[in-house]
Structure formats: structure tokens, C-alpha cells
């Protein structure tokens with residue numbers, strides 16, 4: 001018996017869900033503030049038209065034809081409005097022309113162009129002044145001074161707090177360092193070798209022992225342990241901060257909107273820049289090195305934790321909820337376990353970024369292998385520099401193969 | 412003949428005899444910008460705006476449009492509609508995974524809108540089990556750990572949990588598979604785990620959102636029969652969503668047909684097949700054979716039509732004899748069948764009536780003169 005073509009069931013009355021979703025995005029107002037960028041998604045034709053006519057108007061004004069520029073501006077607006085109303089109907093006009101859809105943004109663009117054109121009137125050297133941006137030395141100096149003052153103020157006011165943090169970090173570091181240095185080297189060889197064997201069989205065991213052997217034979221053993229302690233301590237701090245923050249970002253779109261640019265800043269700011277405030281607040285030594293490292297290495301962990309939790313399929317959350325889970329239970333029993341691969345990748349990246357900071361951190365007393373490299377550089381000892389650099393590479397290999405999720409996954 | 416529901420009439424619907432377990436009262440769900448939704452809701456209810464306009468002019472999606480129904484104890488209530496008709500949205504109102512824009516959902520005649528978070532969790536953990544189309548098992552947990560989830564969530568003791576899990580897995584025929592992971596199971600078996608998870612909590616209401624739609628036809632049929640048997644023996648009340656009328660007829664005691672968020676017809680499979688309320692429903696039931704739904708009562712004509720006054724010498728049947736049996740009787744004897752009630756002949760059925768009934772459409776008019 002045939003009763004219903006199977007295809008009929010799949011004819012879905014699909015609605016523009018994506019459009020609704022876009023409208024509900026919290027980022028939309030940012031989008032608007034950025035201005036014409038938002039047109040790239042909406043009405044491209046209208047924008048191109050305005051940009052072209054405004055560009056020509058500005059050019060006319062700079063060559064002295066101010067009146068003509070005004071006429072052109074006026075004409076282009078009139079044309080746009082006329083075109084909009086003549087078009088197939090009100091709605092399509094709204095779609096086609098950014099002017100009607102986002103009126104105030106268009107007004108802003110218009111006013112700006114008007115201002116430029118008007119400013120061109122009477123100033124002959126205007127065209128010339130456009131080629132070099134009018135820099136204000138005073139502005140930069142006063143801003144920098146203000147930052148200095150703020151840092152100075154915080155250093156004094158937060159003295160107690162910074163002391164506590166310094167002490168805490170120092171004891172963490174010292175503890176880890178003591179643990180590593182007090183362990184006899186054969187024991188470390190055995191333990192690390194065993195872990196390597198479990199993870200990757202004899203091949204990995206050979207690689208790991210070779211790396212350890214290099215560090216030992218070339219006399220970098222103590223420094224390598226110091227570096228490892230620094231990396232591990234940074235990792236601990238990163239985990240304690242990064243995972244909760246990542247969870248928070250995944251749960252709250254508002255905090256994500258705020259934190260996203262901050263994370264971008266942390267990642268793109270040259271790592272040397274962190275050294276200054278770290279030194280200002282925590283003076284010279286290992287704690288500030290650790291803090292600079294943490295700031296540099298934190299973003300991938302936060303990002304990947306957030307990503308991992310966001311990627312948990314909606315139906316899994318729904319199933320948890322449907323069986324009576326509290327939000328906390330959903331997080332612990334479903335979201336975190338499912339986000340684990342992503343979090344592991346984050347941890348791996350964080351470790352690698354910590355290691356890449358060791359040379360920089362050595363500048364402010366981070367010690368370890370980084371200091372060897374630094375010393376060699378300062379004294380123009382190429383050979384020493386390269387050997388110490390290789391030491392760092394082998395450390396990275398050890399960490400990558402043993403701690404990271406790596407390319408091997410759970411194999 | 413793939414839609415032969417052999418156990419279809421095992422239990423008659425309890426409708427009207429007892430109090431409903433689940434009732435939906437004029438439930439509306441409009442997705443969209445909250446203030447806009449509130450602004451246009453009255454217009455929607457009054458019919459001044461339709462779903463199309465709401466979407467085009469206001470950017471709102473009317474997913475459920477004034478749905479009302481009651482589900483009675485131990486009943487399997489099917490909601491059937493094409494995809495996008497709002498079935499999933501509607502069923503998610505029953506355990507309040509989705510909050511209604513307006514309207515009320517009652518469980519045991521008590522509104523669930525008023526429940527606080529804790530009471531709601533309790534309701535979900537103890538009373539209402541749910542099975543999803545995409546199974547929604549936790550991939551990092553074994554079959555056994557997935558099954559124990561609801562009990563674990565509500566903090567049941569280890570011993571009680573273990574017993575319930577074993578029982579549930581045995582019911583769905585998955586004993587011995589406890590330590591496998593979902594990815595090691597076939598689609599049909601994964602869906603059994605989903606069912607076991609809902610059963611382990613010993614919920615008396617089961618919400619099934621197209622549980623079998625993604626399975627291949629043979630497995631699907633097997634699971635449908637099993638599900639029906641299981642629900643009936645365990646005495647559960649089930650809301651079953653499907654986009655397949657065959658499935659709805661096979662499984663459901665009653666069926667609600669949904670279109671664009673609206674429930675267009677509610678009734679027993681026979682009512683739906685024999686008396687579709689409009690062309691839309693008629694189009695669905697077009698190919699369904701009436702032999703299992705039509706009874707003698709519905710098609711018989713006055714005995715005088717065949718000049719019958721006593722049943723002697725004629726094949727006899729009761730008012731509730733179904734068409735397939737009537738065909739047998741008629742083909743054996745070749746003459747008319749007397750429909751008797753006690754000793755009196757109340758009607759007659761000849762080859763003509765049977766043929767008209769088979770044609771389906773003509774039989775609808777016939778109904779009136781019976």
C-alpha cells in the first residue's frame with residue numbers, strides 16, 4: 001500500500017531562522033558603531049553608490065570646486081531617494097538601499113562628507129595637509145604619563161595585594177622546583193620514560209630519552225628543571241583562571257562580547273610589553289616572569305574552553321534538561337566531558353606558549369634555559385646560544401609529546 | 412499492505428472515562444523578539460494576522476498556534492504533521508523545555524507554568540521521560556551509564572539505580588550491552604538505549620519526538636510494534652511525534668494532525684481515516700486501506716433493501732464486525748450478510764456496500780443513511 005510519497009514529509013516550511021538569529025545577536029549594536037562595515041552584510045549596492053559619489057565630492061572640494069561638490073552631494077541623495085521610492089515597492093527599496101534601512105548611519109556619513117567639503121573651502125593647503133596625518137606629540141606624551149601615574153598609584157595602593165600574590169606564586173614555583181630538583185635524575189628518566197611508553201610505545205620512549213639525555217649531557221639539567229617548573233606553575237595558574245573564564249564566556253554572550261577584544265589584545269600585544277607592568281607591580285624575579293607568561297599564554301585556553309562548550313550539541317543539553325539536570329549537573333556531566341578534547345588542545349597550546357615566553361621572561365629574572373640563551377646573545381656566543389636554544393626545543397618536545405593532546409589523540 | 416496494525420484495537424481509547432494526564436489548553440508559541448511577540452499576540456489570536464504576515468512583517472515565527480488536546484492515562488497519543496509544522500516545539504512544552512507564549516499545560520490537572528525550578532526538575536526527573544529523534548546519548552558514557560543518567564541526576568542510591576538500570580535495559584532487550592559505548596551500537600540500538608534511559612526513571616509519561624524517523628524501515632516497524640506492546644504492558648502514557656501517518660496509525664490510540672502549528676483534527680485512527688475533516692487530512696489518508704477501520708455498523712443498509720427479515724440461511728455478523736471479515740463472509744456465501752443484534756436483524760450488507768466501502772470516498776456519504 002502506498003499512501004504518502006516519502007518526499008512529502010521532508011518538504012519543510014523553512015523560515016529564515018538565520019535572519020532572526022542575526023537580529024538577536026548582542027553584537028549588533030557594536031556592528032552599527034563600526035559603521036559602514038555592517039553594510040558588507042546588508043546592502044552593498046547602496047553603499048557603493050554613496051562611497052563613489054562622496055569620494056568624487058571630496059575630490060572636487062580639494063581641487064577647489066566646492067560648489068560643484070555640494071551639488072553632487074545633493075544630487076546623489078535625491079537620486080537615491082527617488083530610486084528607492086520608484087523601485088518595485090517599499091520593501092525592496094528598503095532592502096536595496098542602505099540609506100532607508102539605516103538612516104542615521106547614512107546621515108553620519110553624509111555629515112562627515114559635508115564637513116570635509118566645507119573644511120576644504122578657503123584653505124588652499126588643505127590637500128597637502130591630508131597626506132600627513134596631523135599628529136599630536138602632546139597627546140601621546142600625556143596619555144603615557146597618565147598610564148605611568150595610574151601604574152604608580154596602583155603600585156602604592158595595591159602593595160599589600162601584590163605582595164600576597166607574589167608570595168603565593170613564589171611558593172608555588174619553589175614547590176614545583178623543589179619537587180623536580182630533589183627527584184634524582186634516574187627517577188625522572190624512569191617516570192617520564194614510562195609515561196612516554198604508555199602514550200606512544202618504544203618510538204616515543206626513544207625520543208623522550210634522547211631529549212632528556214641531551215639536556216643532561218650538555219649540562220642544562222638544572223636550568224631545564226627551572227624552566228619546567230616555571231612552565232608548570234604558569235600552566236597551573238592558567239588552568240585555574242582559564243577554564244572558569246572560558247566556561248563563563250560560553251555561558252554569557254555579554255561577557256563574551258566584552259572579553260573577546262581583551263583576549264585579542266592579550267594575544268597580539270608583543271610579549272615584551274607585559275614585562276613592564278609585571279615588573280612595576282611585582283618587581284624583578286620569577287613571579288613577574290610567571291605573570292607575564294600567564295597573560296601571554298592564557299587566551300588560547302580560554303578560547304578553546306569556550307569553543308568546546310559552545311560546540312556541545314543543543315540536543316545533548318536538551319536531553320540533560322529533560323531528565324531533570326540542574327545547570328551545574330549539565331556542565332559537569334555533559335558539557336565539560338564533551339568539551340574535553342577542545343580543552344586539551346587549549347592546554348597544549350598554552351604549554352607551548354609558556355615555553356615560547358621563557359627567553360623573554362629571562363629578561364626580568366625568569367632564569368632557566370631562557371637565561372642561557374640570553375647570556376649567549378649578550379656575549380655573542382653563537383655556539384652556546386644555539387645549544388641552549390636546542391635545549392628549549394627539546395623541552396618543548398617533551399611537553400608536547402607527554403602533556404598535550406597532540407596529533408595522536410588518545411592513541 | 413504495510414499499515415496493518417494488528418494490535419490496533421487491543422485497547423480502546425480511555426478518552427472520556429478518566430481524567431487526562433496531560434492537557435494542553437490553547438497553547439501558543441511565537442518565536443521572535445519578545446516585545447514584538449507580545450505586541451502581535453492579540454492580533455494573532457484574533458486572526459487579524461496570520462503566520463505568514465507575522466513572519467514577513469514582524470520577523471516572528473508562529474510555531475504553535477492555539478493547540479489544545481488531552482491525553483488520557485495509558486493512552487498513546489500521536490501528533491502527526493510534516494516537518495516544520497511545530498510538533499517538536501509543541502511536545503517540548505509538556506516538560507517546559509520551551510515556555511509557552513500563552514496558554515496552559517496541565518499534568519494531572521495541575522498547571523506546570525507555576526512550578527519553580529526545583530519542582531520542575533523533579534517533575535522531569537520522576538514523571539516525564541523523553542526520547543529524541545537524534546537519540547542525544549552522551550558519547551563519553553557507556554550504555555549503562557547513559558541509562559542511569561536520570562536516576563543519577565535526581566540523586567538516587569547506587570543500589571536502587573543499578574536495579575532500575577538492569578530492569579530498563581532488560582525491557583528494551585539490551586542486557587549484556589551495558590559496557591558498550593553509543594558509537595558501537597546501531598541506530599536502532601541507540602534508540603533503545605534512549606528508551607531505556609526514559610524507562611529507568613520510571614516516568615509514567617513518555618514524550619517521544621520522532622524517535623524512529625531516522626531508522627531504516629524494517630527496524631522502524633519492529634521498534635514500533637515493540638514500543639506499542641511495551642507501553643501497553645507497562646501502562647505508560649505516551650505522546651508520540653511522527654511525520655508518518657502509517658506510524659501514527661500503527662502506534663496511536665488517538666492521533667492529532669498538525670499543520671502550520673495548528674491541530675486540524677484529533678481522533679482515533681479510524682476517525683481520521685474514515686472522516687477526514689478537510690482536504691489536507693484527506694490527502695494524507697488517501698491511500699490507506701479501509702478494511703481495518705470500517706465496521707458493519709458504518710456501511711450496513713436497512714434489511715429491507717435485500718428483502719431480509721430473518722437471519723436463517725444467511726451469514727450473520729455483529730455491528731462491530733470489520734470489513735475484512737465481512738469480505739470473507741460475503742465471498743464464501745456469495746449473498747448478502749445479515750447484521751444482527753441479539754436475535755433481530757438490524758441491517759444487511761451486500762457486495763455493493765462492500766465495494767463502496769472499499770472505494771473509500773463514497774462510503775463517507777453512505778454513513779448518513781446507516
Ligand SMILES: Nc1ncnc2c1ncn2[C@@H]1O[C@H](COP(=O)(O)OP(=O)(O)O)[C@@H](O)[C@H]1O
Pocket residue numbers: 013014015017020442443472473474492493494495496497498499500501
Ligand atoms: N528556537 C527557535 N527559534 C525560531 N524558530 C524556531 C525555533 N524552533 C523552531 N522554530 C520554528 O518553528 C517551526 C516549527 O518547528 P518544529 O517544532 O521543529 O517543527 P517539527 O518538529 O514539526 O518539524 C519551524 O518553522 C521552525 O523553523
Ligand SMILES: [Mg+2]
Pocket residue numbers: 498499500621
Ligand atoms: Mg521535529
